[in-house]
Amino acid sequence: MTLNTVAVTVDLVLLTIRSAELQVLLIRRAIPPFRGAWALPGGFVLPDEDLDAAAARELSEETGLRPGYLEQLATYGTPGRDPRGRVITVAYLALLPDQPLPVAGSDAAVASWLPVSSVSPASSESPGSSGALAFDHARILADGLERASAKLEYTPLATAFCPPEFTIAELRAVYETVWRTRLDPRNFHRKVTGAESFVEPTGATAIRDRGRPAQLYRRGTATLLHPPLLRP
Amino acid sequence: MTLNTVAVTVDLVLLTIRSAELQVLLIRRAIPPFRGAWALPGGFVLPDEDLDAAAARELSEETGLRPGYLEQLATYGTPGRDPRGRVITVAYLALLPDQPLPVAGSDAAVASWLPVSSVSPASSESPGSSGALAFDHARILADGLERASAKLEYTPLATAFCPPEFTIAELRAVYETVWRTRLDPRNFHRKVTGAESFVEPTGATAIRDRGRPAQLYRRGTATLLHPPLLRP
DNA sequence: ACAAAAGTGTTAAACTTACACCCATGG
DNA sequence: CCATGGGTGTAAGTTTAACACTTTTGT
Numbered sequence: 001m002t003l004n005t006v007a008v009t010v011d012l013v014l015l016t017i018r019s020a021e022l023q024v025l026l027i028r029r030a031i032p033p034f035r036g037a038w039a040l041p042g043g044f045v046l047p048d049e050d051l052d053a054a055a056a057r058e059l060s061e062e063t064g065l066r067p068g069y070l071e072q073l074a075t076y077g078t079p080g081r082d083p084r085g086r087v088i089t090v091a092y093l094a095l096l097p098d099q100p101l102p103v104a105g106s107d108a109a110v111a112s113w114l115p116v117s118s119v120s121p122a123s124s125e126s127p128g129s130s131g132a133l134a135f136d137h138a139r140i141l142a143d144g145l146e147r148a149s150a151k152l153e154y155t156p157l158a159t160a161f162c163p164p165e166f167t168i169a170e171l172r173a174v175y176e177t178v179w180r181t182r183l184d185p186r187n188f189h190r191k192v193t194g195a196e197s198f199v200e201p202t203g204a205t206a207i208r209d210r211g212r213p214a215q216l217y218r219r220g221t222a223t224l225l226h227p228p229l230l231r232p
Numbered sequence: 233m234t235l236n237t238v239a240v241t242v243d244l245v246l247l248t249i250r251s252a253e254l255q256v257l258l259i260r261r262a263i264p265p266f267r268g269a270w271a272l273p274g275g276f277v278l279p280d281e282d283l284d285a286a287a288a289r290e291l292s293e294e295t296g297l298r299p300g301y302l303e304q305l306a307t308y309g310t311p312g313r314d315p316r317g318r319v320i321t322v323a324y325l326a327l328l329p330d331q332p333l334p335v336a337g338s339d340a341a342v343a344s345w346l347p348v349s350s351v352s353p354a355s356s357e358s359p360g361s362s363g364a365l366a367f368d369h370a371r372i373l374a375d376g377l378e379r380a381s382a383k384l385e386y387t388p389l390a391t392a393f394c395p396p397e398f399t400i401a402e403l404r405a406v407y408e409t410v411w412r413t414r415l416d417p418r419n420f421h422r423k424v425t426g427a428e429s430f431v432e433p434t435g436a437t438a439i440r441d442r443g444r445p446a447q448l449y450r451r452g453t454a455t456l457l458h459p460p461l462l463r464p
Numbered sequence: 465a466c467a468a469a470a471g472t473g474t475t476a477a478a479c480t481t482a483c484a485c486c487c488a489t490g491g
Numbered sequence: 492c493c494a495t496g497g498g499t500g501t502a503a504g505t506t507t508a509a510c511a512c513t514t515t516t517g518t
Contacts, residue, residue: 213496421471421472444471446470
């Protein structure tokens with residue numbers, strides 16, 4: 001099984017924001033290798049399947065959720081990264097709004113959302129967290145986080161974390177959570193509403209907590225932000 | 233041969249600047265499929281070889297040149313992209329200073345530098361150019377060009393096109409060639425020398441054509457440009 | 465002396481930042 | 492009527508763009 005054969009898989013870095021935290025979908029491995037460890041969801045590319053299609057299929061199988069965004073991240077193929085043989089994995093980055101996980105997915109074992117802060121920096125302990133990720137998944141997750149952070153600056157990607165209609169404050173919460181910073185609400189509002197086709201007002205308003213009702217917006221048509229929102 | 237087997241290759245988008253033009257290294261295919269067409273250099277990943285190592289090896293085999301820069305670009309695996317069977321290719325982007333090609337490489341057929349303008353937009357004719365690229369290489373090339381253009385903005389990557397010592401005017405020529413724009417020489421000079429660790433003066437000067445001798449610089453230690461040089 | 469390229473100075477416009485201030489709601 | 496968050500105005504500081512001007516060479 002370890003001949004000239006190369007297995008190709010797709011792995012998903014699936015991010016969402018729940019409870020004001022950036023969380024990643026992980027699967028508890030039920031079989032060796034790395035039995036009991038957390039791993040990124042993923043699976044084999046079918047013999048006649050496009051890579052993007054394989055990623056979309058895995059996403060749907062594992063979660064049943066509709067992604068706000070899905071893009072190829074990078075490919076990892078260091079020999080020995082999987083002890084079973086030569087496995088090359090094409091990693092994808094997906095961003096989702098906060099949705100309830102629809103029961104245990106059809107396919108794999110226990111899938112859970114875990115705060116990236118509890119799993120990313122070889123963290124000590126969280127309820128349910130158990131040390132490092134399987135394979136080279138810590139590296140893949142780190143690459144995904146960096147890519148997501150960077151893309152918030154110059155693309156309207158943050159809206160992928162939001163439901164179809166959202167307030168500017170909710171969009172700001174996305175930036176603040178992913179970047180782990182505080183942003184000035186007033187200047188943020190002006191930058192976002194001022195950027196070309198970033199968001200469009202729906203006309204409706206919503207009361208989120210206390211205070212004055214906020215305008216609701218939906219994603220605009222822009223694919224690039226002019227001007228960009230830079231990290232402080 | 234078209235069973236569940238997946239072949240993994242690396243392909244190279246190898247860019248340089250020659251004769252004030254952005255050029256890409258292409259190989260004229262001597263065998264079907266796409267016999268006679270131009271293609272990106274590349275080859276199979278060895279059974280126990282890392283992907284980055286395979287890219288570096290192909291680069292050295294095909295050109296014998298030392299790259300200024302080499303990074304993974306993206307992975308392409310649409311079924312049918314290679315008529316011979318399922319082939320997934322991990323594309324790499326490499327940037328080189330203008331060096332003479334050291335004879336015909338050890339490995340493949342005729343490798344030539346071609347202006348990207350003559351091959352990129354399904355161009356009509358150039359001496360030696362013969363229509364579209366093989367496989368999905370036009371798409372890969374386009375992705376490589378976009379990546380290179382974008383990275384010039386916020387990384388010191390442009391120095392990868394330059395020899396070890398260079399003048400600010402030569403660095404500006406890189407930006408002007410890749411971006412197909414004109415930049416103000418005076419403001420460019422200030423931005424580049426003002427950006428943190430982008431370039432370091434060597435102390436020496438050089439006379440390039442006519443006019444006042446220019447200071448020589450080498451790459452600095454920065455990996456990110458602060459502030460960035462944005463496209464107009 | 466003159467043309468050409470390197471490099472510095474200067475100024476107006478644009479953008480960013482910080483924060484004062486008003487608006488609209490629930491309690 | 493007060494606390495809370497939504498949203499606008501504005502002035503100070505910073506960055507950019509355009510271009511006048513000086514320096515240093517080859518011819």
